Amino acid sequence: xxxxxxxxxxxxxxxxxxxxxxxxxxxxxxxxxxxxxxxxxxxxxxxxxxxxxxxxxxxxxxxxxxxxxxxxxxxxxxxxxxxxxxxxxxxxxxxxxxxxxxxxxxxxxxxxxxxxxxxxxxxxxxxxxxxxxxxxxxxxxxxxxxxxxxxxxxxxxxxxxxxxxxxxxxxxxxxxxxxxxxxxxxxxxxxxxxxxxxxxxxxxxxxxxxxxxxxxxxxxxxxxxxxxxxxxxxxxxxxxxxxxxxxxxxxxxxxxxxxxxxxxxxxxxxxxxxxxxxxxxxxxxxxxxxxxxxxxxxxxxxxxxxxxxxxxxxxxxxxxxxxxxxxxxxxxxxxxxxxxxxxxxxxxxxxxxxxxxxxxxxxxxxxxxxxxxxxxxxxxxxxxxxxxxxxxxxxxxxxxxxxxxxxxxxxxxxxxxxxxxxxxxxx
Amino acid sequence: xxxxxxxxxxxxxxxxxxxxxxxxxxxxxxxxxxxxxxxxxxxxxxxxxxxxxxxxxxxxxxxxxxxxxxxxxxxxxxxxxxxxxxxxxxxxxxxxxxxxxxxxxxxxxxxxxxxxxxxxxxxxxxxxxxxxxxxxxxxxxxxxxxxxxxxxxxxxxxxxxxxxxxxxxxxxxxxxxxxxxxxxxxxxxxxxxxxxxxxxxxxxxxxxxxxxxxxxxxxxxxxxxxxxxxxxxxxxxxxxxxxxxxxxxxxxxxxxxxxxxxxxxxxxxxxxxxxxxxxxxxxxxxxxxxxxxxxxxxxxxxxxxxxxxxxxxxxxxxxxxxxxxxxxxxxxxxxxxxxxxxxxxxxxxxxxxxxxxxxxxxxxxxxxxxxxxxxxxxxxxxxxxxxxxxxxxxxxxxxxxxxxxxxxxxxxxxxxxxxxxxxxxxxxxxxxxxxxxxxxxxxxxxxxxxxxxxxxxxxxxxxxxxxxxxxxxxxxxxxxxxxxxxxxxxxxxxxxxxxxxxxx
Numbered sequence: 001x002x003x004x005x006x007x008x009x010x011x012x013x014x015x016x017x018x019x020x021x022x023x024x025x026x027x028x029x030x031x032x033x034x035x036x037x038x039x040x041x042x043x044x045x046x047x048x049x050x051x052x053x054x055x056x057x058x059x060x061x062x063x064x065x066x067x068x069x070x071x072x073x074x075x076x077x078x079x080x081x082x083x084x085x086x087x088x089x090x091x092x093x094x095x096x097x098x099x100x101x102x103x104x105x106x107x108x109x110x111x112x113x114x115x116x117x118x119x120x121x122x123x124x125x126x127x128x129x130x131x132x133x134x135x136x137x138x139x140x141x142x143x144x145x146x147x148x149x150x151x152x153x154x155x156x157x158x159x160x161x162x163x164x165x166x167x168x169x170x171x172x173x174x175x176x177x178x179x180x181x182x183x184x185x186x187x188x189x190x191x192x193x194x195x196x197x198x199x200x201x202x203x204x205x206x207x208x209x210x211x212x213x214x215x216x217x218x219x220x221x222x223x224x225x226x227x228x229x230x231x232x233x234x235x236x237x238x239x240x241x242x243x244x245x246x247x248x249x250x251x252x253x254x255x256x257x258x259x260x261x262x263x264x265x266x267x268x269x270x271x272x273x274x275x276x277x278x279x280x281x282x283x284x285x286x287x288x289x290x291x292x293x294x295x296x297x298x299x300x301x302x303x304x305x306x307x308x309x310x311x312x313x314x315x316x317x318x319x320x321x322x323x324x325x326x327x328x329x330x331x332x333x334x335x336x337x338x339x340x341x342x343x344x345x346x347x348x349x350x351x352x353x354x355x356x357x358x359x360x361x362x363x364x365x366x367x368x369x370x371x372x373x374x375x376x377x378x379x380x381x382x383x384x385x386x387x388x389x390x391x392x393x394x395x396x397x398x399x400x401x402x403x404x405x406x407x408x409x410x411x412x413x414x415x416x417x418x419x420x421x422x423x424x425x426x427x
Numbered sequence: 428x429x430x431x432x433x434x435x436x437x438x439x440x441x442x443x444x445x446x447x448x449x450x451x452x453x454x455x456x457x458x459x460x461x462x463x464x465x466x467x468x469x470x471x472x473x474x475x476x477x478x479x480x481x482x483x484x485x486x487x488x489x490x491x492x493x494x495x496x497x498x499x500x501x502x503x504x505x506x507x508x509x510x511x512x513x514x515x516x517x518x519x520x521x522x523x524x525x526x527x528x529x530x531x532x533x534x535x536x537x538x539x540x541x542x543x544x545x546x547x548x549x550x551x552x553x554x555x556x557x558x559x560x561x562x563x564x565x566x567x568x569x570x571x572x573x574x575x576x577x578x579x580x581x582x583x584x585x586x587x588x589x590x591x592x593x594x595x596x597x598x599x600x601x602x603x604x605x606x607x608x609x610x611x612x613x614x615x616x617x618x619x620x621x622x623x624x625x626x627x628x629x630x631x632x633x634x635x636x637x638x639x640x641x642x643x644x645x646x647x648x649x650x651x652x653x654x655x656x657x658x659x660x661x662x663x664x665x666x667x668x669x670x671x672x673x674x675x676x677x678x679x680x681x682x683x684x685x686x687x688x689x690x691x692x693x694x695x696x697x698x699x700x701x702x703x704x705x706x707x708x709x710x711x712x713x714x715x716x717x718x719x720x721x722x723x724x725x726x727x728x729x730x731x732x733x734x735x736x737x738x739x740x741x742x743x744x745x746x747x748x749x750x751x752x753x754x755x756x757x758x759x760x761x762x763x764x765x766x767x768x769x770x771x772x773x774x775x776x777x778x779x780x781x782x783x784x785x786x787x788x789x790x791x792x793x794x795x796x797x798x799x800x801x802x803x804x805x806x807x808x809x810x811x812x813x814x815x816x817x818x819x820x821x822x823x824x825x826x827x828x829x830x831x832x833x834x835x836x837x838x839x840x841x842x843x844x845x846x847x848x849x850x851x852x853x854x855x856x857x858x859x860x861x862x863x864x865x866x867x868x869x870x871x872x873x874x875x876x877x878x879x880x881x882x883x884x885x886x887x888x889x890x891x892x893x894x895x896x897x898x899x900x901x902x903x904x905x906x907x908x909x910x911x912x913x914x915x916x917x918x919x920x921x922x923x924x925x926x927x928x929x930x931x
Contacts, residue, residue: 002496003456020499041911062492069442071457072907078798084791091525092586151585153525358584 001064004076006316007035010384016063017387019076022310024388025063041070076313082321092361095328096156097149098342099142099174101167102135102334103128107191107226109215111256111284111292119398120285120293123343124189124213124252125161128333135334139170141353143177145332148357150181158187160342162334165194168202175206187211192235193228195242203247210249212239213282216258217265225258236269243273256284260294287399287407302410307390319373319387326369326393330357340369343394347403372404379406431470431507436864437463438897440905448900450864452505453797455904461485465497466506510861516802516853518809518845523578524585526811527801530592530624531575532825534816535600535607536562541628541670543650543662544737545699545730547826551737561817562602565609570836571815572610576617578813590620596814596825601631604639611643624648626697628662629674637681641690647681648695649674653709656751661699682719696725703741703752706760706785713781725784733887734878761785769906772913783917789903792868793914806852806872809833809845823848826874831882848873851882859884865896 001007004020014032016025027035034051037044044051058064080090105127108114115129136142146157157178159171165188175186186208203210214235215225222231242249251270253263263281270279283301286293293301300306309315318327323340331342336352338360339345347369350360360366372393374386392408399407434450437458447458447466458466461481468477474494481490501507516522537548537559545551548558572593579591593614595607607625614621622644629649640647651674652658659669678694685692696713700706706727713725732738744750768786771778783790802808807824810833814822819836831848834841855876860866869892876882906913 003454004499020496039911041908059489060492062489062496065457067444067457069444070908071444072904072911073457074455074907076454076797080796081794083794084796088527089588091527091588148584151524153586356584358586362588 001035001039001058001073002062003073004313005063006075006387007032007039008384008387009036010386011382013384015384015388016058017311017316018061018063019311019313019316020062022312024308024311024385025061026384038064041072043070077317078314079317091153092358093153093328094149094330094357095154096158096330097154098123098158098160098329098331099145100128100160100162100332100334100342101142101164101170101174103130103162104166105161105163105191106166106193107163107228107231109226110224110258111290117345118288118290119343119345119394120288120290121254121343122282122392122395123160123341124211124254124282125163125191126343127162128345130335134336136336136353137170139173141336142170142174145336145352145357146174146178146181146183148352149330150178150183152357154183156185156187157183158189160189163191163194164188165190165199168194168199172202175202175208179206185209189213191215191226192238193231195238200241200245200247204245208247210242210247212242212249212251214251214253214266214270217262217269221259221262225256239270240273249274250278250280252280252282254282254284255294255297256292257294258292260296285395285399285408299410302408304385304389304409304411308385308388309390311388316387321373322370323372323393324391326372338364340366341394344397345394346397377404377406379409383411385411430509430511432510432862433467433506434508434510434862434864435466435506436897436900438900438904440901440908442905442908444904444908446900446904447506448865448868449505450867451508453795453800453867454505455900456500461487461493462497465493466501469497469501470507513857513861514802514853516849518849519842522802522808523810523840524582524587526582526587526808528807528811529579529582529587529589530594530812531571532594532596532812532814533563533568533571533600533610534597534814534825535568535595535603536598537817538562538602539597539599539628540602540630540664541599541662542665542667543628544740545661545701545735547731551735551740552731558598562598563606563815563817565606565613567815567817567819567836568606568610569613570819571813572614572617574836574839575813576614578810579618590622591618592622592624594825595623595625595627597626599628599631600625601627601636604631604636608639611639611645615643622646626650628670629677630664630670632674632677632681634680637684640681641685641688641692644692646693646695648697649678650697650699651678652698652700653704654712657700657704657709657712660750661701679719691722693722693724694720695723696720698725698727699730700727700757701730701741702738702754702757703745703750704760705752705756707764708760710764710779710781710785714779723780725781726787727785732891733875733885765902769902772916773906773910775910775912775916777916789899789906790914790917792899793903793907795868800867803849803852803872804856804867805870809849809873810840813840823873827877831873831877848882852876855882855884859889863893865900868896868900 001016004018006017006019008015008017009032012029014027014035016027018025031054034054055064059066103126105125112127114127117129119126164171178186186206188208189211192212212235216222216232219230219232223229239249239251251274253266255263267279283297284290284293285301286298322328326340329341331339332352333339333342338349338352338357340347340349349364349366374380374391377391380386396406396408397403399405436448436450437445438448439445445458445463446455447463448455464480464485465477478490478494481487481493487493539558542549576591591614593610600607611623624646626648629651639645650662652661655669655671658671662670664670698709700709709727713720730737741750742754745754764782764785768778768782809823812824814825815836816822820832821834821840822832833844833848852873871888875885875888
């Protein structure tokens with residue numbers, strides 16, 4: 001196989017990852033065995049017409065080439081070889097820090113009761129339980145945290161809530177401080193209802209990007225969900241302002257039982273001024289048991305193939321070594337808890353009020369979480385697609401009550417040899 | 428692509444297969460004639476012309492596919508770079524805190540009780556100053572440690588994972604055992620996790636040091652060149668008498684005590700060879716002593732052939748019949764041991780660790796870093812290792828410790844001096860290595876350019892690497908053709924420990 005193709009074994013299937021095109025190619029056990037032989041430079045004494053046809057197909061797809069004599073084709077990778085990294089560990093570095101300034105929100109969503117810690121969504125807002133008086137309000141403490149993050153080569157801060165713009169004056173000061181410390185990238189998760197001229201000016205000044213969560217296509221649905229009137233109109237107006245002001249933003253439709261029939265309408269409303277590539281669906285999930293998830297979209301929630309991204313050499317090398325989220329990010333709650341992900345509330349590594357961030361990383365299970373690749377997840381480790389799909393550990397852990405559990409995957413049966421993925425390029 | 432030049436090296440394996448080493452990305456890809464034609468003509472020929480040529484001259488069936496393959500690579504930055512564009516790395520407070528390593532090297536003394544023939548302080552290296560009676564006072568050591576510990580603390584805040592590391596170096600550091608004990612106590616009090624390393628000639632290892640080394644898990648590296656003949660012809664006391672028997676006696680005491688206490692404390696050996704060395708005998712020596720030394724690792728290194736008359740002296744000794752081996756001994760024995768090593772790894776047998784240490788370079792080439800190069804290529808970033816001489820001056824490394832001070836214990840790191848040194852070094856690389864097709868595989872560092880108080884490009888070293896690196900490429904890829912997993916068995920535990928010492 002060519003240098004940009006990786007062959008990954010599964011229990012009874014294999015997958016070729018072409019990091020030059022981003023394709024994942026599913027192959028059955030016999031073909032996997034044949035390719036493993038080729039990759040080991042074992043001469044093919046007897047080869048059937050079918051096998052030859054398969055190899056011809058791969059050559060036609062620019063996945064491999066024939067050679068007259070045994071060749072060694074090494075794989076592309078970037079960075080230090082894992083063998084060397086084991087003894088010369090790279091320094092701690094936090095690529096992206098999620099900062100939760102507050103868990104308060106101006107919405108009172110039916111599926112997000114204040115103080116209820118049950119999680120059935122991926123990263124976004126959540127009114128987590130809080131201890132009275134323990135929210136960090138001291139600007140100097142937050143500045144100190146940002147200073148520590150900057151030393152750890154932090155490239156991006158992401159503000160989440162609750163609704164982070166409820167703490168706009170605090171956020172504004174922190175944006176200035178982050179920039180002064182050399183952290184230039186900012187992302188803000190918001191419900192989109194609180195934008196005003198002052199906030200927009202600030203967003204533009206710091207070149208911040210927004211992730212706006214959309215909950216419906218009309219005021220009535222918004223009221224049913226959030227308990228607040230006329231919020232659809234407000235959010236739609238605000239998003240159109242973002243568009244006209246050339247602010248970078250992404251829209252997330254949070255699909256649930258109350259808005260499951262409005263997705264197309266909402267898309268029609270927002271798409272005239274929003275790049276379709278920047279509109280995506282998120283869901284409320286069925287576990288732990290709740291009445292808010294959309295049965296209509298249940299199939300998509302379990303459809304792992306929809307999370308398969310184009311695999312490039314950087315993402316492949318990263319996924320083979322690190323968890324897709326825990327590997328390079330940290331969450332800091334409003335009360336100062338440090339987490340490998342802002343939604344993984346059970347994995348508290350320490351608290352910034354008691355220790356500095358580096359000591360917390362050093363004295364906790366941080367590196368174990370960082371390296372929680374799919375090779376460690378019980379139901380994924382024998383799946384050949386494990387380096388190509390996205391893993392939301394917070395969601396899976398909440399559904400299974402187990403660090404290495406897996407609920408939302410329709411490929412559990414991929415371990416059987418009689419299934420072939422249709423969404424992949426299959427041979 | 429304006430101004431970009433091919434920056435790659437094409438080589439063949441024993442079977443005649445051809446590959447190309449891309450000096451920009453660090454990758455090696457198969458490179459038969461048609462692929463080489465494509466790569467070399469990509470920038471100054473039209474696509475259709477290239478495809479036409481591939482079809483006619485090279486009888487290529489899928490010329491379009493091959494073109495797309497190489498185009499993807501070149502568009503992603505492979506093969507070509509503009510040699511006129513030079514990087515100008517700047518070492519500042521931020522860089523110093525984000526180094527990949529962190530160690531303080533104390534030149535405890537410039538005195539030595541031996542007069543080894545190849546010592547850089549000996550007459551064999553006329554450009555380097557001679558032995559002195561200078562030794563470090565605790566006051567100097569304390570100030571250096573205070574400075575380093577603060578620097579290390581800041582590094583830790585910036586994500587550095589390892590404990591502070593103190594290295595005792597000399598001259599012969601055990602001539603200052605009192606200082607070493609004071610330093611160990613002082614560092615332990617400052618940070619109990621501090622790790623200690625010492626490089627010693629082994630002749631002064633006594634009960635007191637053994638106690639200290641065991642209590643503080645000091646990583647001891649002993650210079651031992653092999654069997655008695657091999658060692659004693661090079662490493663001698665001031666009176667010319669060989670040091671082998673004394674060292675073996677001391678090591679027996681040290682190892683026996685560790686074994687008595689059930690300790691798995693590793694010992695490492697620096698073993699130097701020259702062209703008269705029978706390397707097979709050296710390997711056999713260490714393997715025969717395995718029970719006594721274990722756990723241990725050996726680092727074999729060639730005696731520096733540059734700016735020295737050491738090798739002339741050897742020729743003289745040989746002509747007077749004073750050497751048992753001849754000047755082809757190394758070449759002959761090296762081919763034998765190489766064949767043994769390669770045969771082992773091709774057949775999935777794990778070679779002895781001593782044998783492996785000779786060929787560590789092959790393992791590192793196979794598992795080299797790829798992608799963006801570090802700012803100074805394979806040279807360490809000044810200040811990551813901070814070497815301090817008895818006068819309290821800082822240097823980039825224990826081997827560049829007489830010229831190019833980069834600060835001192837009172838005023839700290841002098842960034843102007845650091846950057847002057849770095850600029851001079853980078854200029855030399857730019858002028859001399861800019862078009863080299865495998866410069867990222869070259870281990871050149873400050874040490875190789877130091878001459879008579881200035882940095883000078885080392886032509887001899889360069890020529891040697893230009894001969895050796897292609898041979899290593901050929902060897903590694905020929906081996907991998909025979910067994911793609913040949914190097915996978917070499918990742919054993921003792922290697923990791925040893926490697927840690929190597930990268931201190």
